[in-house]
Amino acid sequence: MDEGSAATNGSTPHSKAPEKATVLQKDVGLVSGIGLIVGTMIGSGIFISPKAVLLYSGAVGPCLLIWAACGVLATLGALCYAELGTMITKSGAEYSYFMEAYGPLLAYLYSWTTVMVLKPSSFAIITLSFAEYASTPFYPGCKPPLIITKCLAAAAIFFIVSVNCLSVKLARYVQNFFAAAKLFIIFIIVVAGIVMLAQGKTETFSNSFEGTKSSFGAIGLAFYNGLWAYDGWNQLNFITEELENPYRNLPLAILIGIPLVSVCYVLVNVAYFTAMTTTELLLSPAVAVTFGDRVLYPMSWIVPLFVVFSTFGAANGSCFTAGRLAYVSGREGHMVKILSYISLKRYTPSPAVIFNGTLAIFYIIPSDINTLINYFSFAQWVFYGLAALSLIVMRYTRKDLHRPVKVPIFIPYLMVLVSCYLVLAPIVDKPELEYLYCTVFIFSGLLLYYPFIYKKVQWAHKIMNPITMHLQLLMEVVPPDKIE
Template structure:
């Protein structure tokens, strides 16, 4: 990054103070309601719907219970998103859970939420979906065998780098990419759903899976918890629009509307897609096939079957784009609060994008490609902690009702108190049951989260005693680091 002619005395990136944000030099609201819906749908519908049906059925044990779990997972996610809509319209700052926990419980709790999300959950998710993209895009070339090493890793890295460039270039370009690829994944699922309806109208043998639908159901709490984990993994992303609230036009109206439309749409699509899978394949096929959508396409689309893995790959590509976009805003807000290096809060004034935060997100994701053989194990370690953190954010909603009561601090949207209570109980169950089922994984996940405490001490409490970190990153990005005091005195560029 260089400097423009005759502007050497001005920093290319600026860390926005409150005054500058009011003058319009911070992130600007450019996302419409349609863009918001596409971001949520694009983040939710990724590889999960093509991978999770096997896990849900394996633990549920029957067709009927599996379909019921898919619907309940959708309703549960919608309740959580509804609660987050109150938080997002009351605390109109990007950063999602991090901003809400920070406001409710203070900087340490906020930092721990940010730490587990920034360092592991988000970059690991990007890497996993990018590898899934590479796997499916190569499926027509290697239909019956695994691609040679390191083809998958290189293609996944190229996917991450390409989308990092898109995210650096323009927010509007990110929105257009998200819109196009979300429509592509909706087309793929619509094709599967339409085929399923035709099969059900034909009747036998395509309706055989629905006879005695609940036979073999497993109602043990451990089995149900694991089935819900698989289903909820496919709905992951329902709270991602909250991470870019500042860039949403009229968030008070458009945030809850986007959440309502997206969660309803995804729940209906997921239920109908699974219905189609059960119509076109048997329960045994579902358990044996690692790629149920490809098996479905090979069975019913003949010469057009190779198009299905391409459509699945496009679905994953759009998800990487959405997760990278929202994740970079989490780094951006953390840098603005000085919970991460301040340089991550700097915005390119010509492009209007937080390029350091985007590149840092991409670099972390590329690092996890090196650990791709064990990355799913790492994600399993932090899933319990992730739901614990979501529960803490929901508890923050209840605490803010006490700390800042609605009579003194009116909410643009105030949900009935029963919904956060129901969602908080659900989060507690999702944390408690895995502790009983897999205590070692839970302990490792909690230990990973607790590594944030020494990081908070060294990076936040001891900040100011050494400026080497920001100076190094400033040299890395070829930018001029200026203090907040200097920024507050500077004239707007």
């Protein structure tokens, strides 16, 4: 809601002008960009439950093919985002692209849904997963108490938010460290799998296509679950303004990071099949832990430890990018202005990061947040499809824009078709009222858009201006310099 910034001219707690412009600094290089992509894409899924793809594909052969095909689709989607990100070098990913292609209304509905639900609830789920695996060793033989898990998740959120408010560089180092930790444990699992193959453990691969499910719906659900594990390939586009040389580093990080994750996912699945039959894999509550117990003993404790590292790193990446979306949305007047303010001393979007963390803490309170996210996940693919469509639209409406990266036009068309299928498949396969509730929530944002953003009602400014001023003084933040 676009209230004026009452405390912008000379009313900051510091009279001296900062040495650097009050914008987010270009502190993220190529290695950190790859670390953000790898660290956010690889969460706990590949270690805990890769069995959904096997369940719906029916056999080892199609399962591995689907993991590889999902990697190809994720790479094609990310190539669309590479063109969009080098053409429109603003942070905020889909939000900035929707503003250019479709105008403010659709961009607002995207930011409303993503800032208020998708990003903070995703942050909450990842930290809950982290808390569960971090506390499990202290409760042998039973599940950790729910209150312990939730308190530990809240502590993780508080710590991650603090790191991201203190320093972009520190958050970057944390992300790079945990991305390296994930790749290390994947390397251990893959090498162990290769040793098992060399020892002749290939029984699971014989007749690998026997039992393949050929129904359109089953294969579609296998792809849906595989692509869910690859989710996060667009994360770098949320921080484009902070990338060093985005024209080079954005496409390069995408072309290195996503194929790297794809190869890791396929090889890890191959390793799992060397140690377990398909039935054993489907029955395992945590596949990587079962693998570790069978193959890495007496060092099997290393797997759950690195699952904890992996989930913590994914949570940090989620927090890092979510803050940028709220920041850009606030800068455009689609969220309260304080969210667009930057720390005067640390050059971090601390109000936006704190807001995301606060919502995440609220989301860990309900007993079953996973249900909510399952129903909202279809909305994520709506936005992916609209982003690919925006690339097609701007090929005709914004021919003047410089395009350092230009992908073949069939790629965005393919992504639009894939997105349509992934939105409709779960709804057609199992219609639920919750999908309707999610749709109603998305469009309920219009109730705020019309009076506060389109009409800019005056009484809202009068209420928000003093709140903004006091928060600005409390957090020592200032409005960003104008971005052209």
